[in-house]
Amino acid sequence: MEPHLTIGEVARRSGVAPSGLRYYETLGLIASERTGGNQRRYRRSVLRRVAFIRTASRVGLTLEQIREALATLPDGRTPTAQDWSRLSRSWRPLLDARIAELQRLRDDLDSCIGCGCLSLERCGLQNPGDRASALGPGPRYLEGDTPADAALAEARGGGPGAAARP
Amino acid sequence: MEPHLTIGEVARRSGVAPSGLRYYETLGLIASERTGGNQRRYRRSVLRRVAFIRTASRVGLTLEQIREALATLPDGRTPTAQDWSRLSRSWRPLLDARIAELQRLRDDLDSCIGCGCLSLERCGLQNPGDRASALGPGPRYLEGDTPADAALAEARGGGPGAAARP
DNA sequence: TCTTGACCTCAAGTGCGCTTGAACTTACAG
C-alpha cells in the first residue's frame, strides 16, 4: 500500500533513467518492493534519496562512497536525527575541501592565469626555481599548498637556496 | 635548447604518469619536442599547463572541454594577457555554478538532511505533495530551484492547491 | 478479450580517462 511509484514515475521525477535506477539497486543504493508480477514499486522517499545520490555523485563521490555513507544509517528502519547528523558531519570536510579547491581555481583564473603568467612564467603564483617539488609530486599550489609551504619544506629538506628560518 | 624536461621529470613534478602525459598529447592538450632519438622533451611551462588540466579535470570538466578552452589561445605563440582573460572569463560562470551547487549541498546537509527529513519527510525543504515536479524532471531543489520556485510554477501551471498570487 | 505500452532479466556495449604489456630503442654512468 505504501509503495506506489513505478520505475517510470521515479525516472521522470528524479531525472534518472529506469536503467540507472535498476543499476543503483544492484549496488544497494536504493531499494524497491515487487508486485505480484515482479515489477518494482517505490516509496516516495526514494525520490529524495535519488536526488541525494545524484548530487553527491556530481560532486565527485563514487557510488561506492555514497553507498558506504548511506549504509551507516540503520537500514532496519527510520533513521534518527542523530543518524543523519552523523552522516552530515562525515561529509562536511570533504565538501568544504572541494569548495575550497574550486574557489582556489577561480581565484587563480582571476589573478595569476588572467595575467598571462601561465605562458610567460612571471607572476607571484609561479613556481620559483621549481621549489614546490620539495612538497612531493603533483600540482602543489593548485591543490592547497602555498608558496610559504614550499619555502618551509625547502628550509627543512635543504634544497637549493636555503631560506632563513627563525 | 629551451625544452629540457624529460617525460619522467614532468611525471614526477606534475603527478601525472608518463602514460597519462602521452595520452594528453594525443588529445592535443600538451605539446612536446623530440630529441634525435625520438624522445619527448618538454618546456617548463608544460608543468603549469598540466597542473591546470588536472585541476580543471578534478572539477568535473572533460578533457575535451579543457582542450577547447585551451585551444582558444593562439597556439602560434605567447598568448597575450587578453587571451588569458578571455579564457578566465569563459570558465568563471561554470566555476561559480559548481561552487554554488556544492554550497547548496553542504547547507542541505546542515539543515534539511541533518534534521532527518530524508527519511521522515517532514521538514521545510521537503517536496509538499510533489509540487516540485511542476518544474520538470530531476531533483529540482538540490539543483538550485527553491520551494518558492515550485509554488510559482504551480500557480502558473494550475496544479493542485492553487496558491494566492497578488 | 485484446492490445499496447511499460516493465522484467541478462549479457554485452559505450565513453571517459587513463594503465598495462609486448617488443623494441635511447641516453648516460661507469
Place this chain on the structure above:
DNA sequence: CTGTAAGTTCAAGCGCACTTGAGGTCAAGA
C-alpha cells in the same frame, strides 16, 4: 664500450557509471 634505467609505439585492458538490445512478461484502457 657496455649495462641499465628510462624512453618509444601500438593494441588491448580496466574501472566507473551507466545504456542498449534481445527476448519475454505484466497492467490497464478500449
